[in-house]
Amino acid sequence: MYPGTGESDDRAVARAGLTIGVLSVVAKLTAFVREAAIAAVYGRGPEVDAFFLALAVPVFLLALVAGSFQIALVPAYLARRRADGDAAADRLFAAAFGRMLAVLAAAALVMAAAAPAYLPWLAPALAPDTLALTADLLWIMTLFVVTGAGAVAWGGVLNARRRFALPAIAPAFTPLVMAVLLVVARDRLGVAALAWGAVLGTLIEAALVGGALRRLGGRLLPAAGAPDLAPLLRRWGPILLANLLLYGAGVLDQMMAAMLGPGAASAIGYGAKLVLAGLHVATLAIGVAILPAYSDQAAAGDLAALRSRLRRHVLLVAALSVPAVAAAALLAEPVVRLLYQRGAFGPDDTALVAEVLVAYAIQLPAYAAAVVLVRAAAVLELGRALAAAAAANLVLTVGLNAGFMAVWGVVGIALATAPAFLATAVILYVAVMRDSGRTG
Template structure:
């Protein structure tokens, strides 16, 4: 019998791991489980939408609207999550008054910024749809306008949700990942119970109600985790703000570029004709389950640990742990790609092929999904190095790499879409993540030689 399959050998290897590796592994397992449950709810939601609406104009309008509504808030959420968690880890050593003051100010400004985003979106919706709509029909564009009006609360609540999630993650509690399935669950119920195939009302109320429930639930759990009931404040008195503004301002530049990738893809795919936005969307939803269980899990598991190591001043240990986990995620992903490629068509048929979603749609979505798998190894590994840089406050490096990666993506879209249609879009995404991972590894190794 091979020694690596013996239980005593496995137990010995596990006991030999450092506490940092065990903390990351334990958190990653929990996050992966929560992601599986959450993405399963998302898959059920997609099954319901496919059953009621197929790949028609309503799905095109919904996905375009959701992308535009969440673009700016999602950019801010990514920045907040990356910048806030190290700050909240540091604040654990401060008195409760300082922590409550900072959280109150943070929630107050999150509300104001969310309202600002919603107002800008409402005022600029016409030009945005005109630019992003491509060759979509006038009916689809008009439907998008109606969806936007009903889904505006999402843009306001997204920032508040991210603040509560950061409070939980800074305590290495990852139930926020599980609660990300709430909007999918409410949309699933609304679509099945009230969807008629021609009405967009279930999509509006199902999505918006889900975000409201998610916010309220997270708020309760965050208060239990840190014992703080912050009151809304609209001042900037906390001593954490100089660090937050500097880090967020620099990193925001990179995230604006990276979060522009989804609208960029929507722009290119919309010019391929009606139905293609929905086809790519279904393929991406299935891929999101795989990416979430790997990349999202390791990303959320590593940042609190790296931040804790940084507070102790041991940069060498943090880099060593990060490089090992990068290798584990990169090479481990090939097993995922292999099995996902084999069973892709069966999975998509099981998930979507019913009602308005026909067999030919299954074949097309599975084809795009297989091409999408090229990005998985790079997407799994890059977040580990990104979180290492975030824990060390190297936001200029992160912003520079993000901007460079976006230009790689835009250039590859221009070059590949004309030859490979929608396949060019997914290959361009793989090139973007590959360039990002390469840049992070180069920076980490150079910093290691300089220390």
């Protein structure tokens, strides 16, 4: 448990957040290596459209199921640990992990098997050969989903035990392996080298994180036995909806961009990656650091102090995001040119991707606030609020994307994220502040 309360506790959270943030920056820098390699080899061609579409669905699935499991796990694991000790907490994890893995594996298989049915509907402007390539890549990416699930779940236990560093830096391996495999195996595997690189990279990540947990005496394998999972499952369902809020918009953006024709999905992919890298670093740092602290405070029944801390955190992350938006507006084109403009990626591609990047960056304050609010709502078991926020986000994303893309094309899709996340952050803030003494 973090020592003290109030300002001293916030300093402990800040130190943890800084550690996670710095290591996540290092990890995300490797993603730019991968993106630069893809841009140099393929530019914005149909192969990249296929790859980004094939990556979007499994990444969303992993974030939705495994990511929500990690958020739900931490407060439930800590509560069981306080009540019954490490062994009981590890049994809870093993039983819940087994169920999560089964759900995720089944969903990944359905994702790949049903691809010929849903891909033409999701991306009608892409050529049949591109859609067929996407479907083939999705079968490879089912393995990425399963190996990634282990890394995420074991990383959640390490976070609950206040071991933040390795789960933050381990994701650096996946984009590096993808870039290397693209360079050395492109002639033999084509764009499938990226998919196989994702599988191998997450396997290395899982081995590192799992090895660290094993050295601490934790359990790695799922278990068939079922201790009382009710506290974890009560949170998991609503947080699935919350992750739908945080990650579903990106998948919708990718799919709706594909409706605009060849190259649009690639422009969204390149531009969004740069913004999402910053989002991931900031939100991972604050989200992972605050979750155990919020869980301890809620368990102690100190809800007034939790609300006060939450206000500070929301204002802080929103305020810190504003300079990032300004920096994106000033630096977008030179950054895109530096990272991507070589080989098949030309000046026109740079101009379009820079516009997409700036449009996406506008969402930063609202998105960062939503991440903090989702964690607070999860700890307080405000399921109805999470469901309402997720539904509002999806409806707004589809509606605003459709309207904005009719006027501004692919840039309009990126612009639509800001009002959608602002509305959902407001919904969550009102619900948490009004009802944080109750569950729902």
